Amino acid sequence: MMTASLWARAVRVPTVNLSRAAATRGVQRPTVSRRWLSAATATATQEVADGPSATAPDAPSEDTETPAFSTLKGHISNHTLKAIVDKPFKLTNMSPVQAAVLPLLPGLSEPYSADSEEPRDLLVRAKTGTGKTLAFLVPAIEARIRALNTHGEQAVTDAGAPADKYTQERAIRHLARTQAGCLVISPTRELATQIANEALRLSSHHSGFEVRLFVGGNSKQGQLRDWHKGRKDIVVGTPGRIRDILENEPAVREGLAEAKLLILDEADTLLEMGFRDDLDAIVSMLPQGPERQTFMFSATVSPQIRQIARTYLGKDHKYINCVDDSAPPTNLSIPQFHTVLPEEGDQLPHVLRLLAHDQLTHGTKSKTIIFTPTTKMTQLYSTLLRNLRSTLPTDRAMYVHEIHSKLSQAGRDRAARGFREAGHSPSVLVTSDISARGLDYPGVTRVIQIGVPSSADAYVHRAGRTGRGKDAGSGRVDLVLMPWEVGYVTWQLTEMPLKPQTTTELEKQVRELAERFDNDELAVNLGKARKPYTPVLEGMQEQIKALQGMLDEAAVTETMMSLLGYYGTRTGDLRVQGSVVVQGLKNWTTLTMGLPEPPYISANMLEKTGLGRKSKPDSPQRSRFQPRGQPHWEGRGRQSTRDELRGFDRTARRQEGRDEERGYERRSRAYSDKAGRAYGSESRRYGNDRESRGYDNDRESRGYDRPSRGYGRETRERESDPDRD
């Protein structure tokens, strides 16, 4: 359990004012002890909206300890408090963001009144993994309970009977089934599902409380059936699916038209252009402010986003900033390293050594998330790692999961569940940025980022997948860069506490750990790890070489094309010429992936990616490794080869090499046939690999505390539906 000292070390906690209404009812302000347990590394500020970025007048200026949840007694309902301090959460002390938000209750959860002078809308910024979900769900539940009770009491008054329990309960039941209490929007399906489950856990002692989930990728009909059947206390969803349902389902529109609380989690993402249309459409169908209360939460809130946020928030909203702007935005206690590879070919061995280092440090508890820039890269790397498990101490005991947008929703759910519940075997999750925000996988020991992140904020959120909640203070982050990516650290990640680590340093550390492991000197449980490991480590390069001989050329080509697109918009951030990126990626195909020569890149393609004029005719970089000639083995991404060729590369190919294109296509077809025979349907190849089948059977049935109400499991059986998120 997170100790008070850990939270206290992270920030100073601002005191907060109770609403006038609460104060007049004689509710006591929770006591906040004022004591620092150790030197502060950051400060929290609480600002009045539109005011200067200054510490709130009542923020403590001396050492402060975070308050215990028990101090909320009388401010929140006993049932909610029980869920927090007893089962299922069992928490003792509030995190800084919770200490800033929750003492605003009960005033914060009161229905709108024109007389109210307290700000009711919140914009909240707090570091990753510090419990923002609870900080917004507790007020959401409390507001719902309060609204239901008020409605029930009113019904009794209207009926003229002083204590008519039946009338009261009937009125509550009717309201709960017809009007939604709160709408929570999150950018990804996984995060929405996670929030829905947290809401169920937090409301588990409130009899009959129900949470509805609307996300893409799952059957809309099923979600609508659930909607019509049950209560609508809290509704959680992704923007696309919620908009779709609001626009096309009058019953849902009616129910949500009365939702008095709107919560945007990962608000900065939702306020970016990609989601704004959906968001505007949704907001137009909800009650308008000030009747509607709006909360926005994120770990990253830029001044621009703050400006946009004002459009959706009341003029007197409260900005609660628990991040010290003069300190790094990531969790300081997590060691963060960056490695600039001497050459592109060092990428795969370095990543494998990082995994070996993690296993030799954490044993079977090793749990790593690897972020890659694109979906294709995620597919390719997960395949590579699956086939290179034998180079690691735990050999084939390691599970490799993958999550990206090309996977069916059932596959995504299965992978997320498998990784979340991994406990007795080392696990790796290879993922695109779908998993960068909000997801709370317990016990992640390390985050590896291959290539530069899409922004400094993306770095913060990715890094925040480790060192969370009770694990704050543990974990590690590694950023692995190709030689020409170094400028990103200098120019874009200046605020991050990154330390350089060379490939040679890591190599030495892993070698030393391996020797200690072989000599029985490592106090770490590695299960049935292979011993001695040192010879395996020495043979790693050979194994990589052998695998390269079997790699699917088309998969590598497609991955490179996706990387061209990714880096095409980032040459400014990297401070390099487009031609340097192009050459670097060509080197990656030969030196890391072992192609005998780099794939052809058309002028058209270069233009489309913004990487400049037609690159010089391919100047083959000689691979250090084995040339081709061995049978293909698994072609990730092959399915879309023809589509992609049609999309951007085909014209050029037609102009400059019809024969080549025909050959490429022929190889592609031949491969597809072979793949079909070998692996059956695509879904079997991508979703039902051996590992998945292995853990699904026994883990499927487990769930959260209330299996019948947990989200995310039933999706496996349902048809994936191509609706927008």
Ligand SMILES: Nc1ncnc2c1ncn2[C@@H]1O[C@H](COP(=O)(O)OP(=O)(O)OP(=O)(O)O)[C@@H](O)[C@H]1O
């Ligand atoms: N007061 C607390 N003490 C200890 N652990 C807590 C506390 N509050 C929440 N947690 C746990 O901390 C973990 C992270 O919480 P949560 O997912 O809400 O973080 P977050 O701030 O929303 O992170 P992100 O910015 O990545 O979305 C969860 O496992 C949660 O149960």
